[in-house]
Amino acid sequence: MEKYYNNTENAQPNKTIIYFINKINSIPGNAIELGCGAGRDTKYLIKKGWNVLAIDKNDVEERISKRLSQEELKRFRFSQQSFEDVVLEKCELIVSNFSLSFCDKDKFNELWDKIQNSIISNGYFVGNFFGVNDEWNNAGTRRTFFTKKQVEELFDNFEIIFFEEFDKDGTTR
Helix, strand or coil, rough: CCHHHHHHHHHCCCHHHHHHHHCCCCCCCCCEEECCCCCCCHHHHHHCCCCEEEECCCCCHHHHHHHCCCHHHCEEEEEEECCCCCCCCEEEEEECCCCCCHHCCCCCCCCCHHHHHEEEEEEEEECCCCEECCCCCCCCCCCCCCCCCHHHHHHCCCCCCCCCCCCCCCCCC
């Protein structure tokens, strides 16, 4: 995990969050990043004026906070939690890029209910999911993978602003 954090610490924010900031005229409010990793999206949101609660199963608070100014630190909070037992608060935005699949598949529906219940009316979800063709989807895995149809069904209660499917070979950082 440390190698992944080192490789992504100074990476550009995910394209989904850049798209959200550039295309949605949303006044910055409270956001939660689930599976924040090294914090590239957390840092980006804070720099754009959002208050961010970053959540990760590993203690990455110092890794993120050392890259924020004193003023930016006022808009940053961290909580070390697993997806299976996560406690969420109300917010305008939840971000989760390539991390929800790490939730145990028997607990995913409970996690998804928590996500939906924490997003206020007219709030947003921005993120990515691993598909069933992902190389990590092998026999005996406890991770959660989705078909395109299953992802669309997750968002039955949402207005979808942008949806794009990628099915390509790639490498994990």
